[in-house]
Amino acid sequence: MAPAFYGVLLVISLCAPIRCVHPSRPPNRGAPQPSSTKGTTTSQVASSNTDFAFRLYRRLVLKTPNQNVVFSPLSVSASLAMLSLGARSTTKSQILRGLGFNPQHTPEAAIHRGFQHLVHSLNVPNQDLCVKMGSVLFIRKELRLQEQFLVDVKRLYEAEVLSTDFSNTSTALARINGYVEKETNGKVVGLVQELEPMTAMVLVNHVFFKAKWKKPFAxxxxxxxxxxxxxxxxxxxxxxxxxxxxxxxxxxxxxxxxxxxxxxxxxxxxxxxxxxxxxxxxxxxxxxxxxxxxxxxxxxxxxxxxxxxxFSISASYDLETILPKMGIRDAFGKNADFSGITKRDSLQVSKAAHKAVLDVDEEGTxxxxxxxxxxxxxxxxxxxxxxxxxxxxxxxxxxxxxxxxxxxxxxxxxxxxx
Structure with a gap:
């Protein structure tokens, strides 16, 4: 068995209701700008990620008592932080506070710079360790995205953006699941089981980790x-x-x-x-x-x-039933405001799925x-x-x-x- 932790996906599916809504919201103020905030933003983000990890862990344990638990808190938090780039009003503040940030103490620009450094650090080649993190947005062909949102997700989170035909759900499913399977070296198969007809965007985040013990077991x-x-x-x-x-x-x-x-x-x-x-x-x-x-x-x-x-263990979670209990409520309902992603249609999160697989043997992981x-x-x-x-x-x-x-x-x- 190859020693590896294959982690880890967060899939966020946003749906556009049939009706079109033109929200009268303030212009985008969420794009990170240069900031004179003192202190190391990376350590602030790491500390908040740690507390978020434990809060989410306690929710997962309540939902699946007496079962194995395994997940990537970084995969979940980075995906939500990226989503917050396109959120506005209460939707944005709930996501950031749900992640453990107080925008009054830590400017939003600093939060995203911290995540930017994390993503870059993880993807730096290392001959002794394989850690790879990536994000991809599968976007409905007809969806007209805000240019600033596209610039920010690519620059800050190194995300790919792929135009997708969601009118053919079977083809879209095959494309998304094929991407997931490839990025996890075949460990995670069939993560997304179905797509709603009005799916507008699917955000996938993956983390791959493979390492050997410094002091292996014989x-x-x-x-x-x-x-x-x-x-x-x-x-x-x-x-x-x-x-x-x-x-x-x-x-x-x-x-x-x-x-x-x-x-x-x-x-x-x-x-x-x-x-x-x-x-x-x-x-x-x-x-x-x-x-x-x-x-x-x-x-x-x-x-x-x-x-x-x-051992080898795995776990899957439907986070759309858990994140609202952690304060991220509006994103999943009719009050969702993602006008920073597109002004033409109103969007809301319909699905947030996460799966992780963990292998441990004598060589490592x-x-x-x-x-x-x-x-x-x-x-x-x-x-x-x-x-x-x-x-x-x-x-x-x-x-x-x-x-x-x-x-x-x-x-x-x-x-x-x-």
Whole structure:
């Protein structure tokens, strides 16, 4: 199995009702302009993305309790930020506030510059790491777009814009799904199942991540059948990888949670979070950017004996039922104002689909959080070693080191469920 995280798509479908509406709105003031805002906009965006990731995670867990969770918060937030370029009035402010930004404190221009830097940083070639992020807008042929919107999505988000014949829904579906399948190396197939007759635009964002561990596991040390505790059910049997190495390790005594950070070749790492038995909900509620900063001070290089499952998981979400609960309401209803995309027709978001696939094996990629932690005393002359066994539900977050941005966030509840 090739070690890779194939992530991750957000598909936003905008529909134009049959009636035409000519909104009397102020002219476009959303296009980013030079700003003298102090501070690093990239770090501000990364911090907001982290908090957005955890807020969205808690919503996904509520919707699919006791199931695996895996998604790319960056894919979702970048897509919504790009969509906000064409939003106006309350629709715009709800999207930006839903993403965790306060336009009074962080100018909109700074927000988009931060995302622009993130997108560029991810797409810089790296011989040790493959991270690729892209966006494409499939536009109804008859739709006349605002020129400034086209300029901004291409310049800031490096998006492609493709004219599409939505009158033939089967052909349009084949084109969109073919693009998705190609960009994810065949991992994500048939993401979009149907298109509404009045679909005007489909926005697709994808993130592809493939990496090898700096300190890989030896396949010969993998146990083929190891018990993994599943909530409210008998345990399942999983292949369990094993190694003893120096890793960043720590314990949050307040949350009764063990933490392990493992590095990939290239500037990327994964943080595994293993709560004590019965403490998962407490951990999930405590997740925040501030908590991550605290953990960074807790982690220390130590000799650690690691037992980690080898697994593949995936998840799909209909975010149009979740984002309104996070404050992004008008975009999905009759009050939607996307006059910055087109003034000729009124548009609203009809579909926001997201799918991610995660593979973890001995060579690399992303993986597991934590199980039971105990202190093992080694023979004299050898380093003491903490033993951490991922044999019950755990969390993981993959972070891009250069920007501090969370690329993927997941919960492994049952590693045998794909």
């Amino acid at each position: 396949p010969a040390d993998t146990r083929n059948s190891f018990p993994f505790l599943v909530d409210k059910r008998p345990c399942v049997r999983v292949p369990m990888m094993h190694q003893v190495e120096e890793f960043a390790f720590g314990v949050d005594l307040e949350l009764n949670c063990s933490l392990l950070r493992m590095d990939y070749s290239g500037d990327t790492s994964v943080l595994f979070m293993l709560p004590g038995q019965g403490r998962m909900r407490q951990l999930e509620q405590a997740l925040s950017d501030r908590r991550l900063q605290k953990w960074n001070h807790l982690l220390r290089k130590r000799w650690v004996e690691v037992f980690m499952p080898k 992303e993986a597991a959080a934590t199980s039971a932690t105990k202190l093992v005393v080694r023979s004299k002359g050898r380093p003491a070693s903490h033993t951490i066994t991922f044999n019950m539900p755990f969390l993981l977050q993959i972070t891009h080191g250069a920007t501090g941005t969370p690329l993927f966030l997941g919960k492994v509840t049952d590693p045998t469920k794909f």
